[in-house]
Every structure is written in C-alpha cells, then in structure tokens.
Amino acid sequence: MKLARLIEYLISKRSVLAVLLLVSMAALVLVDIILPPAYTRFTWDAIGGFAAFFGFAACAALIFFSRFLGEKLLYRDEDYYDDHE
Amino acid sequence: MITSDWLHPSLVLIAGTLVLPLLKGRAMQAWMVLLPLAVLGTLWMAQPGEHGQMAFLGMELVTGRVDELAMVFGWVFGTVLLIGAIYALHVNDRVQHVAAFLYGASALGVVFAGDLITLYVFWELMVITSVWLIWRRKTEVSFNAGFRYLVIHAVGGVVLLAGIILFQFETGTTRFEQIDVDGPAFWLILAAFMINAAVPPLHAWLTDAYPEATVTGAVFLSALTTKTAVYTLIRGYPGTEMLVWMGAAMTLYGVTFAMLSNDIRRLLAYHIVSQVGYMVTGVGLGTALALSGSASHAFTHILYKALLFMGAGAVIHMTGRSRLSELGGLYRYMPWTFVLYLIGGVSISAFPLFSGYVSKTMIVEAAAIDQRAVIWLMLVVASAGTFLSTTLKLPYKTWLGGDSGLQPREAPWNMLLAMGIAAALCFLIGIFPGMLYALLPGAVDFNAYTMSVFLKEMQVLLFTGLAFCLLLKYVGGGPKISLDVDWLYRRGGPRLVGAVGSAIITTDRAIRRTTLEHLARLTAHVEKKHGRDGKLAKSWPIGSMALWTAIVLAMLLTVGVYRG
C-alpha cells in the first residue's frame, strides 16, 4: 500500500501544502491584476482578480443558499417515501 | 441495415449480444470485451454518407447516416461500452450484461438514425433495455424507481411519437435534420428530447433512478441516455433561444441539489443534470463554437462521469454503503479508487490539463463572445459549485474526513483497470485537446490554453476551494433526503388522485344510492304486480342490453325519419 502511505505523508504535511497553495493563489491574483485584460467583453473583464472574488462568493452563496433551501423547504427523513410505496 | 460499405454497429452489437447468454465464465468475459472492440472496429470502417435505406409505410428510412457529429458520439459510446464492460467483468448476471449491450446498441442506433422513425424505434428500445440496469439491483426501492423511470419515458415516447407524426404530416418527410416547423410538432419533439436530456422540471426520473441502479449499470446509464438527447438537440434544435436559459438554469439547479444530496450517486446524478446544462446552453447559443463545445463536452463528460460513477460504485461495491454521512477515512484502504476518482473530479471541475477544461471553457467562451453576461455568470457559479461538490465535498467525506470505522479492501482489478483507462483518456484529452477537436464537425477555432482563460479558471477554482475550507462546517448534508420534482408524482399525484377519487366515490355513491332507492321502490312496485318471482329483477342484464339497443335504434330512427 505505497499509495496509501504517500497520501498519508501528504496529509501530514498539509499545513505546508496549504501555505504553498495560498501563495500560488496570491500569485494568480497578482498576475491577473498586472496583466492587461485580454478582453473587454464584460465590464468585469477589466477588474483584476474578479474571478477570484467571484469564485469565493459563488461558493459561499451556494453553500448557504442550499443549506437554507434544504432546511426550510426540502429536507425530509430518509424513510419519507417508504410508507407509501 | 447492411450494405457493402456499411455494417451498422448496433446490428453487430445486437447480434453479438444474442450469443452472450450461451457463454459462461472466462468465455463470457472475453466476449464482453471483444464486443465493444468489434463495435469500435465497425466505426473505424464506417464511410461518411447514408447507408441502410429501407422503405416503410411509404417513407424512406435511413438507418445509417454517418457524418462527423454522429461519429463523435459513436466513438465515445463505443469507448464507454468497452470501459463499462471491463468494469462489469466480475458481475455474474447475464441479464444485466445483455441489457447493457442492447442499451448501448440502441443508443448507437439513435445516433446513426437518419430519420425520425428509426430514431423513435431505437429511442424506445433504449428505455426498455436500460430499465433492467435499475431493476437488477433487485431491491424494492430499485423496482419502484425503475418503474417510475419506465412510466416517465413511456410518456416521453408517446410525446415524441405524436411530434413525429405531426412533423411528418406538416412537412411530408421524416428526415432528421434541424426541426424546422412551427406549431405543436416543434414543441412535442423538443419536449421529448428535453425529458431525456433531464431538463428540469422533467429531470426527476434521472436523480430518482440512477442512484438505485446496479453498481455497474449506473456507469452505462450515466453515459448514454442524456447524451443521446444532447445529440438530438444539437442535430434538431441548434440556436433555440429558450435552451440557453434552460441550460444555464439546469447547471445551477443541478449543483444546488447536489449540495443537498447525501447519497454519493445521487450527488453525481445531480451533476449530470448540471453538466448537461452546459451542453444545452451550448445548443441554445447555436454558434459553431458553442455547438462544437456541446459536442466535445458531451464527449469528455461521458468519460469523466463514467469515471466518477465507477469510483462511487467501487465504494458501494466494497462497503455496501452509499451515504456520505456513513462513509469516511477510506483513503487508507482504497487509495487507488481515491486517486482515480480525483482525476475524474478535477476533470469535471475543468482543471487545466484535464478533459473538462478543454470542452467546458469552449461553451463559456461562446457565451462570452455572444455577450451574454448573465448566462456567463451563471455558468461560472455552476462550475464553482461543481468543484465544490464533486471534487471537494464528496471525496472529503468519503475518503478523508472522520473515520467511519470501515476497513474495506481495494476494488477488484477489473474495476481499477476500467477506471484507469477512463482516467488516462481524461488526462490525454486534457493534454492533447487537438485529438478531440479533430473529431468535431467543422474546424475548431479555439485554444483553451491561453493565459486569460487559464487565469480565470484557476482563480475561480482555487478560491472556491478556499471558501470550502473556511465554511466547511456550514456545508449542508446529513442523513436526509431532499424533495424534488419527483415528489409531484410520488406523493403529490397520489394525494391528488386520492382526494379527487374519494370525492368522485362519494358523489358517485350518493348518486347511486338515490338512484338505487328509486329503483328499489320501482321494483318493489313491479314485484307486487308480477308476484314473488320478480322476472324483471332476474333478467336485468339482458334487459339492460336490450334497453341500450332500443335507445340507439330510437335515436337513429328519430333522426332519420323526421329529418326529411
């Protein structure tokens, strides 16, 4: 199970990985701000780092919206359909 | 269906499948691998053009129309049949294998059908073969889900047939090109295609039935039905404005409900809805780039979705559990499944270097070129959501996360091999997108690997990941199921019918009671006169028959005699 050990190793180094990832994310935003926009099709094309912000916001929105939807409206017990079928 | 330069791949597959029940053990396994290879061979030999014409009811059927669009789908169907067959090698249930191959044959038949009648025949065949992949799980739940699946597709089939008949009546032809008529024919055929493409609110059959299918059957199901529908939409309805919005809405609908799912395959099923949404959007946009995007996204989607379903299926196969809330910490025991699943995950999330990236960005780009800001934003939100559920939430809760105490063994070699082939193809297409683009109809003027596309995609994905890590405790889930449109016919319909039914029964009872009371009084009166034997009461049925006869005769006579 060498693969399993590799994964275990990676998990143990997860703070290092996280730092690496955050650095590269910062780099991505920086590059996006520095580079001139390739298109001006939408107004937000000109804003550097818009995609980063939007991705974060979209994810947060989805998490909260779906949670709201589920708890207020859609969630049922797993045996909800059982007694009728 | 056979001419000198054309051998219908469905025919090859059906003929080969007929042999399958006679084989056993190793021979059957070898045959299962050989059959899809033979199909790929016939595809290799297929010459562009129209083949296999037949006359039927005064119409010309074209059973084999080979052009680039059909071949794209032909190739990927052939490939996924091979992968699925390898994945199912260990299964000792001939019914399932036969159903899967016939199902594949009918999907190929739809793709190569040059006219709507042939298409309809294979379309229906697809339903009655695929349902066995659900039923053979042999649980009460899967039987009921399969039955609902069957009923909805039967309705869809009738709608399609009605549309085809009207189409034939209005245009005088049944050739399957762009559906270019106004009126009911247009909408009926579109509705039937949309049912199979699982466009909400007509999607619930998919998310209801696929999670209940057999482990190996789900792989075929995920690949074939919705994608044949995408093919028919590309062929028949390019540039239909409505589809742009429905597609974009689908993408969001799918990811939202996927967030709520606790069953791993239901989660993936909702992502089929979401991913097909991209393709539908592409069809609606209707530009050359968008259509290429839809076709290539269908191609890549089949491979990575099969990979995801195989990964999830391997977990179910080895642990017997399918709920996220009951899984966790499996990476120690099923690391290969984990890694291969992750390749599927990054493919569907459109990470650069993987297959989703080179096809999904094409559709998003086409939306941008069309200056559709809202659509573009919706698609980006959906791609964030895709990454969130399939690549972060599902693997986290299944393989990492809290330890569930399960200690399954790694999946059998044939499952891993099938997943490996699919993963390799996902990776290959991601690195050499030119191979995929070469198959598409028309030249593709698109390069996914530009700085701008790359930057945007990476930012969206990585910051989605950041949000996931930060908001992990808010992520929905838990041992619950969520209602969907299928509630309408699983609970709403029966309730409505029950209410209406009891109303009818009450009224009917009341009416009958009063009528019967009057009748009883009348009979009592007659009985007094006719004595104890009550001849009138005895001969009631014959009397009523005679009464009806008299009524009809009187009606005709009155009209006939007094008219002149």
Next chain:
Amino acid sequence: MTITELMPFSVLVPLIASLVCALLPGRFWPWAVTLVAVIVSAVIAAFTLPAAAQVTLSYAFGNWPPPIGIEYRVDAANAFVALLVAGMAAVALPWAKKSVDKEVPERQGAFYALFLLALSGLLGITLSGDAFNIFVFLEISSLATYGLIAHGSDRRALLASFRYLIMGTVGATFLLIGIGFLYIMTGTLNLADLAERLPEVRDTSTVRAALAFIIVGMGLKLAMLPLHLWLPNAYTYAPSFVTVFLAGTATKVALYVMLRFVFTVFAPDWSFVVLPLSTVLMILGVAGMFAGSWVAMFQPNIKRMLAYSSVAQVGYMVLGVSLVSVIGLSAAFLHLFNHALMKTALFMAVGTVIYQVGSARLKDVRGLGRTMPWTLTAFALAGLSIIGVPLTAGFVSKWYLIQAALDQGQWFLVVLILVTSLMAVIYIWRVIEAAWFQERSIKQPDVGEAPLALLIPTWILVALNFYFGIDTRLTVGGATAAAEALLGGGMTP
C-alpha cells in the same frame, strides 16, 4: 376451373365437412377433417383475393342469373375479409388440438362440426351478394357460435351463451327487418341490384328506417360500444379455442356487413347525410376506445381483460369508418386485419396458460414468467402490438388511423388515440408485472412450459405481428383496395 368457379367452395367445403364431422367418433378424426377443410378453404380464399382485387368476381348459384338467383359477388373488400377469416381459422386449428382435448373432452365431433358451421357461416356472409342470403348465413354462424360458447367448461358459459343468443337474435332480427324494408321498397334482394334501385325511393322514411335497423343490428354483432354487453362474458367463458377464433373473426365480419350496406348499398353520399352517421360513429368509436380500455385496466381475469380490449379495438375501427375517406376506411380494414393477428396471438397465449394452469386470473399468472417464459414472452410481444409499438402490426394500423384523422384536421382524435394507447400499456403491463415481478404463492402448483403444439402456432402469430409490422405491402395494399372498392361503388357492374 377458374378461380371464380372455385371461390364458392371456400364456403361449401367447411359446410360439407361439418356434416362429416358431426358423425365422426373419437378425438383425432374430427380434428383432422376440420383441419383439411379449413386449409382448403383458406387456400381458395388466398387465391381469390388477388383475382378479386383486379376485377369483381361473380358466381351465380344453379346458374340462375342474378338478380333472380343467389349470387356470390366478390370484390377486394370481401375477399380481404374472407382471407382473414379463413386464414385465422387455419392458423388457429393446429393450436386447437391440445386445448380442445383438455377443455372439451367429449363429443368432439359435434364441437368441430359447430366450428365448421360457424366458419362457413362467416365466410358465406362475406362472399354472398344477396341480402337475404347474408341473413341466413348470419344465423347459421350465430347459432353455431352459441353452441360453441356453451361448450365452455365453466357453468357460466351457458348463461353467457344464452345472453349472446338473445342479443344476437335481436341483432339478426333487426338486420332482417332492415332487409325486409328494403325488399318492400325495391322488390329485390341482390345487393348490386339494390344499390341500383334504391336512389329512386331513398327519400322515404322506410329506407331511412331500414338503414337505422341495419346499423343497430350489425352494431350489436360488432360489439359497438353501448351494444357490446354480450361480448365480455361470451369471450371469457367460451372454450379457449372458440375465443381465439371468434376474437379474430366474428366482429370483423359484422363490421364488413355494416360497411357493405352503408357504403355500397346506400352509398356514402346518402347514408352519411341522412343520418348523422359520421358523428354518431365517431362518438361511439371514441367512447368504445375509452370505455373498453378503461374497463380492461381493472379486470382481474386476463381473458375478460382482452375481451374488453376488443371492445376498444372495435372502437378504433368504427372511428376509422366514421372519417368517411379512403384512408380512414383503409385504416379500419388494416386494423380489422391487424387486430385479428394480435388478439388471436394474445388469446392463444392466454389459452396456453389456461391449458397449463387451468385459470386466466391475474393472481394465477403470478411468477409464471420464470416457469413458462416462452408463453408469456409471446404474450408480451403480442401485447406490444396491441399497444402500437413501431415494427409491430398494431403500429401500422394506428399510424394510418392517425394519418386519416390528421387528414381531416381532427387533432383531438390523435390525442385520444395516443391516450388510449397508453391505457393499453397499462393493462398489458399488469400481466407482465404479475408474470415476472410477483412471486408465485406456495399454495399454487408449479407448472412447466407448455407443449410445443401450443407454443409453435402462438409464436407463428407473434412472428406475423412483427412481419406485418415491417412488410406492409400485403396488408396496406389489400386494405386500400378494399376501401376503394367500397367507396368507389365496387358492386355496381
């Protein structure tokens, strides 16, 4: 001998053979004689159709020239029906041997004699060109049929037969009254002669009443909706073989007689104007389609379910007629033929189940899909045809029916046809579900697959359902020729 001179023998051979059969003892010889007679009859009918499609054949009995003598007058329409009747009998007979041995163990000579009488009666109705002769043959076939139904092993068969006898007699009497009225007005009984003489006198209430009587009389025999009440019991309690034979032929012949009178004798431009026939038939047809399918969905007995389904299928045919167009009539004739194919196959499959299990109730079919796969697969495939799935015969006739409806811009009819097809899915499905998805209860005896003697004819019919669903030259050609013969005044010389 030319085909014209041979043609009457498709009626005479079964008639004479029935006399022989009545005297034969035992179980083998009556059946063998019947088989030979039926095959001869069917072969003659098969040769008659192509000849009759070209030119109207006429055969004068005793060489008395019509209209004085009795004449057999055959055009595409009756040749088509005659071939159907004789053909169905020929296909059903090999199946009959085993089933009849089990269900009618005694006095088989009389049983087969009655069968042959019924057959020759039905053929006589179709071929005859003389109105009174039609009535006589109608009575011959009806009386024989009552006897056949009464042979059912269930005691209720007697009651069913009695009820059918009363209603059938009412129907035949109505036909006789109608013919009588026509005779009063024209002084002739020959159909072609009637068609010629009627225009002079047709604006009288007598002739109108005649039309009304004939339509109701034949509507009864045809089991058109409100007049269908005799059919379910008769089909349910008759011996399986009788049901198999009647389902394919009896109602079809009645429909033919109705069409012959309405179209050839009265001429459609009169009969559809004087009475609101088109509307009446359309309403009754649609009502039949719905009521039949609706009731069929809830029947616990498969035979009875199929009987109600027959009421629905008659509805389709009547609907085709009500459209008064060549394509509508073709659809009716096509469905007449195709329905015979599929209903015969279905009743054979059910009869096979009865042979093995002794019952056709749904709960007795539970789990049989595994032990009698061939029988129930045949049922399922023939069921596809009745639903109207493409590549089956049922699809072809529904396709033409829909085309005919569209041709007149009747969209709602298309919707109704599709909806009733869905209802057919439901009632066929109930059998399939019982056979494959339910477990056999422990109390019920285990049975194996049925003998080949029953399976082979059933499967031949199933195969025919698919053959005529793909190669439609014979059926569509024959039906169109028949429709044109009726609409084009094929009887006038």
Next chain:
Amino acid sequence: MRENGILRVVARFLIPLIMLFGLYIQFHGEYSPGGGFQAGIVFAAGWILFALIYGLDAALKVIPERAMYVLMVAGVILYCAVGIAGVVLGGHFLDFYPLLAGKHAAQQFGIITVEFGVGVTVATVVMLVFTLFARRKSEWKAAKVEDE
C-alpha cells in the same frame, strides 16, 4: 294416453294418412305448393303423433336415434352431392342442366333429388329435437321418483 282406446284407434288410422300426405307434398313440390321443408315437418308430425300415443321407446324402435343422426347428415350430403355433381359435370354449384340430357328432365331430376335431401334432413331434425326434449322429460320424472 296410451290407455285411451279412441286415441289409439284414431292414431292408427291417421298416421299412415299423414305420412302419405307428407310424401305427396314432398314429391309434388315442384308443381304445387309444397317442398322438402313442409313435407319433412308433416312426415315428422306423423312420427311424433305415434310417439305421443305409443310412447317414445316404441317410436325409437321404428327410427333409432343413431339413424336420425345419420339421416340428418345424409340429407344434407345428398343436397350437396347434387350441387357438386353440377360442378363436376361442368356447370355451377346446384346447376341442374348438366345432370341429364333433356333440359326439362334435368331440372325435374335435380329439384326432386335436392328436395328429397331437404325433406329427410328436416324430418329427422324435428324428430331428433322432439326425442331430446321428450327424453329429458322422462329423465326428470325418473329423478323425481328417486327423490321421493
């Protein structure tokens, strides 16, 4: 009735006359009103009268039930045979002209033979119907006696 002397005597006198009259109607049918149907009924009526007076068993000794079946069929077969003979000799079914050389004689021969067939069948069918009903009656009586 069997003990009633008047009836027995009258019947003995009448039955031959009835049968003779039946035969007259039968064979004079082509010249005067009559024919096989009427003749058969009249002939059978004579036999039924005999059965009523002298009992069913005595009547069945004269014409056994099995014979009735055979004769019933034979009559129709005679009819059909004449019809087919016409075909065999080159005419239509029931065409009498080819049967004999002379036209007149041929018609007469044909019609008489055919009518004879009809007469036999009708007579035996009526007798058979009577027999079946009459036997049923005696069976019921027997059953009743057993019950008591």
